[in-house]
Amino acid sequence: MNTEAQEMERIFERPRALRSATTHYCPGCGHGITHRLVAEVIDELGIRETIVGVAPVGCSVLMYNYFDIDMFEASHGRAPAIATGFKRARPDLPVFTYQGDGDLAAIGIAETIHAAARGEKFTTIFINNATYGMTGGQMAPTTLVGQKTATSPTGRNCETAGYPIKVCEMLATLDAPSYIARVSVSSAKHVLKAKQAISKAFQLQLKGFPYTFVEVLSPCPTDWHMTPQEAVEWLEENMFPQYPLGEVKAPKEGV
């Protein structure tokens, strides 16, 4: 190695909040990107040594293998209740849950709505990939009408399976939440915007604002039976119209 190379400035590295670990996520999955965004925000806000996370049940159940922070592993859907209990006991520490669509919008919808309605002072990162990833691609509450999954093999039929839940819009009907936004990790541009929203949510929490929520539209190439490239294209073409991006609710005073 020559001297010039040794003197090169390091401009990109693993966030301190992430461990050096081999990923179990599939190629093209949005969890890795979102993990990195959350970790970068934790580093930038200087909260790695104080923050406590709550992992869900789903593909990201093992996220404590990647994050070098104190973490709970929840049971399916109960992350908001665990975060509530912890934050009530330690209001001085920043807290977040990280949950998928089955976890948050199906089995844990009651815990989610009530934590939001009480204005619990933690942040939720909600990964919406319109399917149950871990169990093999079954229909989720956020599966689009007509979308084929393992349990809607001919496409989601709204006559029998109803319609996808727009979680951001639903939570925005509540008075207590201070910040509700929907972002995507389907392209570089959207990844940057996603990070801004995640950062804003955490910053609001640190300032004492109640319930902050960021929904992340995320590709699942494996269970969508697509290549990673096809998956991000499908996401933008099909999920963007159903789940519009942007801040659904935000405090008037900026961060």
Add this chain to the structure above:
Amino acid sequence: MEKLFMTGNEAIAEAAVRAGCRYYFGYPITPQNEIPEYMVKRLPEVGGVFLQAESEIASIFMVYGAAGSGARVMTSSASPGISLKQEGISYIAAAELPCVIVNMMRGGPGLGGIQPSQSDYFQATKGGGHGDYHLFVLAPATVQEAADLCLEAFDIADRYRNPVMILGDGVLGQMMEPVSFQDRRPAADLPEKTWALTGTKGRAANVVKTLNLDPSVLEKHNLKLQEKYKRMAKEEVRVECYQVDDAEIVIAAYGTVARIAKTAIQALREKGIKAGLVRPITLYPFPYKTFADIAPKVRKILTVEMSLGQMVEDVRLAVGDKTEVCFFGRCGGIVPGYEEIVVEVEKLTAKVAR
């Protein structure tokens, strides 16, 4: 010592606060509502938090979250609500989080009724949720004992890193009796909560989890839990023996029924029938040895419960074929009168005489 006149529910709540419990999460259900209604007033006085959850499931996971911070925390409910909490109880047992859970039993199954019962014995002592785990189960019989055991329950939970259940019934919860509270600090020799989540400053990250995908790791974790249960059985069994020394017939009963049995024993002794009582105070760990030791000395054991026969299985397990174990129970919210127990014992002694 100052005496206060309180219901069992209120006494448990006050004792919990005096034991250092600062967080309570619950959902309303009869016949234990005096506990949350007491806590909502009392906890803010000591800088604690009361929170009424949206469900029993949420409340038990709020307990999981607060216990994970290392705080002393409690929830309470009654039978159908305790069924809902079973998911969280299994996770709490698996994650080895200390906490106290109160069950003021009412008649079941299903929605059942709101009158007192003891039909959750199996659920409390044998698991209830999924997996090989046990709660530490305390069964007070008086309001004073409910307060005393609740004070100790938090220490037991911390010592063994295990959920402790106080198993009462609607009578105990609703009944008012004089009670005094010991001045009690947490035991000095309790293990430090190095596992608690406090932010990772100055140490490696802690994780409170229950998933072990590697079967050999999961087996090892289960074996560790079993070691703990064996240690509890060695160190913590509590039982009251009442007039058993000369007894020919011994009644086995716990909680409210044990009090009724004492009245029955008095009446029986006045009639010349030598009856005694063995009252398990810890239902898990169960006083198997006490029953095994007494069995050869008595002619019969009559187990009396407000159920159709649950604890009697443990009594039979303890006694084997050393003596005959009989059963009498009322259920559905009916509390047996002492006269009924007298009649049952007389039937057995008549058979003995033949």
